[in-house]
Amino acid sequence: MASANVLGPELVDSEQSSGRADSSERSAFWWYLARKIITALISLLVVLVIGFVLFTIMPQNPVESIARASGKPMDAAQLAALRKSLGLDEPIWQRFGIYVWHSITLHLGYSYGYNQSVASLVLPRIGPTLLLTGLSTLISIVLGLWLGSKAGWRPGRWLDRIASGTSLVFWSVPTFWLGIILLIVLGTGVGPIPTLFPSGGMTTPGFNGGPVGTVLDVAWHLALPCVTLVLVVFAQYVTIMRSSLIDELGNPYLLTARAKGLRDDDVLRKHALPNALLPTVTVIFLQIGGLISGAITVETVFSWPGLGLLTYNALKIPDLELLQGTFVMFSASIIAMNLVADLLYRVIDPRVRAQ
Amino acid sequence: MTAATQVPSPNQSVINRGTPPRTQALRNFGSAYVRNTWGMIGLVVLLAFTIMALTAPVWIHDSDLSAAAATGPLLAPPQHGYPLGTDQPGRSVLLLLIYGSRPSLAIGVIATVATVVIGAAIGLIAGHYQGIVSNLLMRVTDWFIALPGLPLAISLSVVLGQGPVSITIAIAITSWTGAARLVRAQTLAVEARPYIERARALGAGNTQIMIRHVLPNVMPLILVSSTLTVAGAILSETTLTFLGLGNPTDVSWGSMINQAFTQGAITAGAWWYVLPPGLAIVVVVLGFTLVGRAVEAILNPRMVNR
Amino acid sequence: MSLLDVEDLAVTYQTGGDEVRAVRGVDFNLEPGQTLGIAGESGSGKSTTVLSLLRLLPASASVAGTVRFKGEDLAQAKWSRIRAVRWAEASVVFQGAMSALNPVRTIGEQIREPILLHEKVGKREARARTAELLDSVGVSAQRAAAYPHELSGGQRQRVMIAMALACKPELIIADEPTTALDVIVQAQILGLLTDLVAESSIGMIMISHDLSVLSSVCDRLAVMYAGKIIEIGPSKQLITEPQHPYTKALAGAFPTIGDPASRLAPSGLAGDPPDLRGDLVGCPFEPRCPVSMEQCRTTEVTLWPAGPERESACLRVLP
Amino acid sequence: MTSTERVVTDEATNRPVLEVHDVSVTFPGRRGRRPARAVDGVNLTVGSGEIVALIGESGCGKSTLARVLVGLIKPTAGAVSYRSEPLGYRAAALKEYRRHVQLVLQDPAAALNPRQNVFDAVAEGLRLHGERQNLTGRVHTAMEQAGLRPVENYLARYPHELSGGQQQRVVIAGALALDPGVIVADEPVSSLDASVRGEILKLILDLRDQLGLSALVVSHDLGLAWNIADRVAVMYLGRIVEVGTVEEVLLSPKHPYTKSLIAAVASAGRAPHPLLTGEPPDPTRIPSGCRFHPRCPLRAEAGERGDICVSTPLPILAADTGQRQVACHLA
Amino acid sequence: MVGAGTKAAADTPKSSTLTVVAATQMSAFNPFFSYADGELYVESMLYPALTYNDKNNEPAPYLATKWTTSPDGLTWTFDIRKGLKWSDGQPLTAKDIAWTYNLVMTNTQAATANGTYVENIASVSAPNDTTFIVKTKTKQANLLYESIPVVPEHVWKSKVSNLKAYNAIPTASEPVVSYGPYTFESFKTTYATLKANKNFVLGAPKYDTLISQYFSSTDAAVNALKTGQIQEDGLLTATQYKALANTPGITTYREEPSGWEAIEVNSGAKTKSGKSIGTGNPLLADPTIRKAIALGIDRQTLVTKILDGLGAPGAGYVPSGYPQWAWQPTASEKIGFDPAKANQLLDQAGYKKGSDGYRTDPKTGKPLSFRFGIHSDESDDASIAQYFVPWMKAIGIKMTVQPMSFAQLNANLAKGDWDLLMDGWSTGPDPTYLFSIQTCGVLPDDKGQGGNTDAFYCNPAYDKLYAQQQTQIDQNARAATMRKMQDILYNANADIILYYGDGLVAVRTDKTNYITGKADAQGVYPLQSAFYNWTHASPVTAKAASSSSNKGTVIGIVVGVVVILIVLGVIFGLRRRRTAGDRE
Ligand SMILES: Nc1ncnc2c1ncn2[C@@H]1O[C@H](COP(=O)(O)OP(=O)(O)OP(=O)(O)O)[C@@H](O)[C@H]1O
Ligand SMILES: Nc1ncnc2c1ncn2[C@@H]1O[C@H](COP(=O)(O)OP(=O)(O)OP(=O)(O)O)[C@@H](O)[C@H]1O
Ligand SMILES: [Mg+2]
Ligand SMILES: [Mg+2]
DSSP states (O other), X not given: OHHHHHTHHHHHHHHHHHHHHHHHHXXXXXXXXXXXXXXXXXXXXXXXXXXXXXXXXXXXXXXXXXXXXXXSOOOHHHHHHHHHHTTTTSOHHHHHHHHHHHHHTTOOOEETTTTEEHHHHHHHHHHHHHHHHHHHHHHHHHHHHHHHHHHHHSTTSHHHHHHHHHHHHHHHSOHHHHHHHHIIXXXXXXTTOOOOSOSSOSSOTTOOOHHHHHHHHHHHHHHHHHHHHHHHHHHHHHHHHHHHHHHHHTOHHHHHHHHTTOXXXXXXXXXXXXXXXXXXXXXXXXXXXXXXXXXXXXXXXXXXXXXXXHHHHHHHTXXXXXXXXXXXXXXXXXHHHHHHHHHHHHHHOHHHHTO | OTTTTOOOOTTSOOOOOSSOOTHHHHHHHHHHHHHOXXXXXXXXXXXXXXXXXXXXXXXXXXXXHOTTTOOSOTTOXXXXXXXXXXXXXXXXXXXXXXXXXXXXXXXXXXHHHHHHHHHHHHHHHHHHSOSHHHHHHHHXXXXXXXXXXXXXXXXXXXXXXXXXXXXXXXXXXXXXXXXHHHHHHHHHHHHTSHHHHHHHHHTOOHHHIIIIIIHHXXXXXXXXXXXXXXXXXXXXXXXXXXXXXXXXXXXXXXXXXXXXXXXXXXXXXXXXXXXXXXXXXXXXXXXXXXXXHHHHHHHOHHHHHO | OOSEEEEEEXXXXXXXXXXXXXXXXXXXEEOTTOEEEEEOOTTSSHHHHHHHHTXXXXXXXXXXXXXXXXXXXXTTSOHHHHHHXXXXXXXXXXXXXXXXXXXXXXXXXXXXXXXXXXXXXOHHHHXXXXXXXXXXXXXXXXXXXXXXXXXXXXXXXHHHHHHHTTTOOSEEEEEXXXXXXXXXXXXXXXXXXXXXXXXXXXEEEEEOSOHHHHHHHOSEEEEEXXXXXXXXXXXXXXXXXXXXXXXXXXXXXXXXXXXXXGTTXXXXXXXXXXXXXXXXXXXXXXXXXXXXXXXXXXXXXXXEEXXXXXXXXXXXXXX | OHHHHHHHHHXXXXXXXXXXXXXXXEEOOOTTOOOEEEEEEEEEEEETTOEEEEEOOTTSSHHHHHHHHHTSSOOSEEEEEETTEEOOOSHHHHHHHHHHEEEEOSOHHHHSOTTSOHHHHHHHHXXXXXXXXXXXXHHHHHXXXXXXXXXXXXXXXXXXXXOHHHHHHHHHHHHHTTOOSEEEEESTTTTSOHHHHHHHHHHHHXXXXXXXXXXXXXXXXXXXXXXXXXXXXXXXXXXEEEEEEHXXXXXXXXXXXXXXXXXXXXXXXXXXXXXXXXXXXXXXSOOSSSTTGGGOHHHHHHGGGGHHHHHOOOOOOOSSOOSOEEOOSXX | OOTTHHHHHHHOTTOOEEEEXXXXXXXXXXXXXXXXXXXXXXXXXXXXXXXXXXXXXXXXXXXXXXXEEOTTSOEEXXXXXXXXXXXXXXXXXXXXXXXXXXXXXXXXXXXXXXXXXXXXXXXXXXXXXTEEEEEESSXXXXXXXXXXXXXXXXXXXXXXGGGGGOOOOOOSSOOOOOOSSEEEEEXXXXXXXXXXXXXXXXXXOSOSEEEEEOOSSHHHHHHHHHTTSOSEEOOOOHHHHHHHTTOTTEEEEEEOOSEEEEEEEOSOOBOTTSOBOSOOOGGGGXXXXXHHHHHTOOHHHHHHHTSTTOEEEOOSSSOTTOTTTXXXXXXXXXXXXXXXXXXXXXXXXXXXXXXXXXXXXXXTOOBOEEEEEEETTOXXXXXXXXXXXXXXXXXXXXXXXXXXXHHHHHHHHHHTOOSEEEEEEEOOSOOHHHHHTTSGGGSOOTTXXXXXXXXXXXXXXXXXXXXXXXXXXXXXXXXXXXXXXXXXXXXXTSEEEEEEXXXXXXXXXXXXXXXXXXXXXXXXXXXXXXXXXXXXXXEOOOOOOOHHHHHHHHHXXXXXXXXXXXXXXXXXXXXXXXXXXXXX
């Protein structure tokens, strides 16, 4: 076309500049990645320091605690030996060194409440916690985003009212209380409602039903804690999704999409959602802390054998090294999630990518 | 000249108000708020609970709360004289419930004030001044965000010794980051607006810009965020108390549920001991949330347009 | 048969208890290959008018009247039919391409989308078409993988135009396609549009508040005020000899350089546009009209002939 | 009325109110980007009671120069002086300076704090400068001067309750309240409606006539210069390339860039025909020699004679004369 | 069996499982490190000992069939059973026993949990496979009560180098080698599964499987009991006990107390050399004040209100669950609830009440105001404080309650930084250790280290009796000495025993015979021995009951599956709609 010729010289120019932008963009990404990882490592170090300070400045006498908790006689020599074996006689900086080393090697110190390395307590409980939080998050995300997008797409309609109302109420419910109530109603059976779910644990002791049976059995135990966590967490996702979608509603690109002849739900799915998801994704990742809080109380209420229950039990003694270990684990997972969120955001949002 | 001959439309009111009263904005806000049904419901709920909490000591005596002086039947369902039944030592659950609002509300509000003051100050400074100060503040905020809320609060309570003071501190320390981030983001947004440039061009300095332009525009957000923070703080307080980090001799909603939980009231089917404190928490938290959302809806011009 | 025949179009917005009557009875028609410009100040109902053609208005708007597109009344058509017409037969170039393009999808994807939607073509062919289209508007085809924010304002507007041409429509609606652009870029885009329309005999409706821009591009011009067309006619005549006082004011707003009459004498129009809520009695322009008469307050003014192919809605124009 | 005013202006040009000398602004490049030389050597004067239009395409540094004039950006080189007093960048000096030189921004809706009503917006400058006596009176005066009449109707309104033209009047009234000597207006009408545009321009012209106010008006719109300016400076990529009276520059442009700008303006029956191609130039990569040479149509025609454009930089146009000046090797 | 619902029951109709509530959280089953009951009970099924405590909590033959003591009382000779085999088929002999004892005596790590049991042992030997000889340093009366768990030498020899790291949990490659009524099948963070050893020498267990399951909330456990998921719960609260009383299929039992709750009074914290330490209020050194405090406490009310009547007011130091040692004051000696007398005593001692109702010390002018430390995680502590504070106010003594964590409380205790503390102990059948913490020997050294005292109590007369009972092999004579010691402690009022709480047990008697012994006149059963009960409990013969819980189970599984299906359906539905949208 005629106009193309007119515009000729400019094209060359812009292509060149775009080529340059590409390579610089790639190096910028590595730069960004390196920076983020370093930041995360620094955060981790800060967390380690905070953890150490918290659990070392605490007025403590773990040796006496063990002696008394054991209910068994111990003489002075034994107590001294215990002190030594716990490394309590070393100077602080040395203990910090050991502690950092233990954290790096995932040894995480020694629980004097359980007489085991914290790692051997923590590691087998990561699985159940991941299962519980992972599945609840997944369900919450699917449910929350789905409901949130439906509600936000047509704000003010009955679906929106119901979704917003429900999420508000569930947001206000203390997790542990909701768990207790569900346990009473569905785990014990109230009035005409029969006992539907087990009262705790992750599997039926002594039950052996092959792989399918085991999966069903775990699912059966998972139901109540999972539902509790979902109810509390999904409410937040509904709210976030709804409001970020509402933020997108007025945007002209949606009008463009409609003008192209797209069906309403395609406009939502192909255009509005990808944009509304951007802020939502970050928030979901940033809310991992809330999920951890939820897991601690839910696991406590339902005897779910995960890190949360471990924390609760450690808190009762309090088993400081164990608390420290779980604290570091939780913090590390949050830092990791933040890192993932940052990177993910960069991957999914081209605008950020360019910066 | 045309500019000079511009005529006022006849129906415009020609009342000389002199210096326009600043209370006008407040009055507008008030009338808009009154029209917000859910906001009003939330407000009424909160007022009711506040009045209840404040006046509780006047008509609930120590003897009503003392297990030793309790005269009621032990863990009995609702009955005459005990509208919500009794707890294990035979105290009236209703009176405990009313009195229990005090620590929950007090801790919630105090922790929020601390949270918001710290968060707003840091967010405002980090947003207004560019450079090292801002970067450093944001780093610190990031570090704190990386700390898991409940475990940190647990640790702090363990370290600081149990009780309401530790819980308050723990909540404030774990939640100011949210406010700081929010305020900083909003400050940055406001600072990018041309009216800030106009103010600078008119001769305003840093402090004047922050106080005259940024703060008033950030304030509503702070207000909204603080009502939501109270809601969160109350939930945190009850959770920490439930986990046994409160003062077990205090009467509070969290400790009521904790006692019901540890004493086995659930087995006994003592719903009157488990349900009311939980529902009270839900209602109060909901109240704060509703008020927060109503304020947000009124103050956020974007939402007004919709 | 006209490409487009609009009769007695009226649009009312429902906002918080109020009814905003944004468009109050608009008639016009467009022949194939012809270009119509619509001018008017902000809020006069230009966008509402053109968006209602393809029923692109929000749910709060209710539309009355007939919109006959190639003989078919779109106002009565089924939604599925409307969706089929959209873009395949009539496409839109929006103002502010930055926000009219989806920020998280590449421009290639966005151009391909209507092709894949409306035509039975494979991905490969759609890609090829995209490259051609980009080429035809002077953007390198390699940039198909770019995101909107990676392009300059002028390039984005070109992408919008390429997108509008994607399904070879018979009608293009351009809503202020150059408003946010720089003088030089605006000139380029206008040149591009004129060339494209001239070559492919596409019908075009173009909106602007700049009469001189419209008159340079369009065959015919309609001027809107308060939801009505108050003057319509061949563009050159309309701008050189405006008959409606409002058209006069608009024409004077952008001076011709070298014209001594406008040197150090900017011409403007005092007052505000009328409130579109509720009925307007008499000529809506009357409060701001420098030549208003007593009858103007009460007499309903409608378009009437004011010369060859010209119509105007002013009592003073009446022979 | 036109002739008498012209006389005033001509006299006044000799006593410059606002001057910039060899001003450059370089924005540091971030994260590996090059620095942007947004303003790269500019001399300009605004005479007493004179309206100067600064014209150029997007990104050529107009707004940056305007901000330098108001003291919002400290130039990396060069100086600004008001009534021959060089501007200092201490807080107190700046504050004092800002009583005299006021800024009017492009988008009045955004330039007004949505939480301030009209009174507060107009009184803001006075309050900032501690002039609290007769505050109400001065606000009233300023508003009347800006054509917001009757004042009482507007005082308590909030920005969103005003039309665009009214909002811009409020901004102007806020500037007027401090009795400034100069107004720097950055695209004062480009976000306003066509019909309102003329009104605001008329207001600026009237203020010059009635109050003797000088003004620098930044725009990409040549028609605006024709409508209100006495002199016009055409800017390209951080430099002024042509300066002179409006008639001189617009009716007989000498610089090829000015010519292109004029050609780009649409007018009845004539499609704008762009002599220039391409997007706005990039201040991070300023070409050698004459900075316009890569896009220059004249150089293309000139053949060998045009080599000088690539090799030899042009001198910066001087500020002191009211004379016509052109920065072109070939003109 | 329960999760399996009908299916498992149909498959293996004869298989029987006893599921009980674990007393504590469990994590590892290395007997050299275990303190907590939850683990100890399981280990007692796996690692044999010379003797076991029978249903009357008296030592009974286990590995040893009989034993003789040399005339000087220093040498014990045990006859070890013949023909026992570890679970891997290797013979279990006296060599294993001697090896285990030697390990605990020589390896500090191995001594962690059981070291004190061998403190007084000079040497052990196994001259042949059926003889095991212990030589003690001094006469040791409680040797039979303190037999330590024996592990197979051939397995544990290789673990000795890093004993701590071995959790003794079976894995696929390495089953746990044991000998006992049950063998170790598996452990899953909250429960341990054991399989019956049908060749167990003391009689084969009646159940095929034994499961000990931990519940983090007592209500969850009760719930599990109600729904038939478990058969025994011995950790009931009073509320739960009452609530379960009339549940069909469930029988509730009160069991003699094995422990007490007490208020410790700091009568003057001192080190071994007599140096005063800590911040304790010196006024509490006055026996009058301590006695007045004891008089001001209404123990019966505490029993009624806090235990719901399920316990007895405190007096003697040994809990009433061990009648062989227990002691009660005579009527004349008894310090009952008598605030009037308390007031009178204090008045006489010159502590005058001020206008605020609190007394002051006439010598220093300081008020009688004390700190009262309680465990913040013990709801009973908080409840007791609510009674205690007003009672003390009634006799003019001011108490400030300080809730503290377990560790904090203990730290303060060791440093002597306290006035009064809540305290609770329970003991096994041999109370030696419980008595030891009231001797001067466990006071800290001058650095404040190494102490193990309960209330900084130190009385040479008491210490003498303590040493005496350690050597009294004649258990009746020993009991008499212990009673004298308890008398001394009672009158010192340093450990004011408030009450003994009954053990509260609920059993699915429709499914299992579990409880041993006969109730006394008050309906209280003797203290139950986990080892005895787990070995001897038997299933109730076929009565197809639990259908309701099975129905619930099935519905539960169905609901769970449906929920998962719905979620999957939504995900899938969204996917399907997408393709539909593309086609259109
Ligand atoms: N969604 C809506 N709800 C209510 N009123 C609306 C809506 N959209 C537009 N209006 C009103 O309808 C009238 C016409 O609006 P329209 O957008 O068609 O004007 P326009 O001529 O395109 O103006 P502009 O030049 O500013 O684009 C205006 O008064 C506007 O306020
Ligand atoms: N704060 C800044 N940091 C870096 N570069 C800047 C900054 N401000 C402006 N620039 C760059 O300086 C150049 C000139 O900008 P300026 O805003 O002065 O242009 P302008 O002529 O006003 O353009 P427009 O007509 O688009 O307003 C532009 O390329 C811009 O990208
Ligand atoms: Mg429009
Ligand atoms: Mg600009």
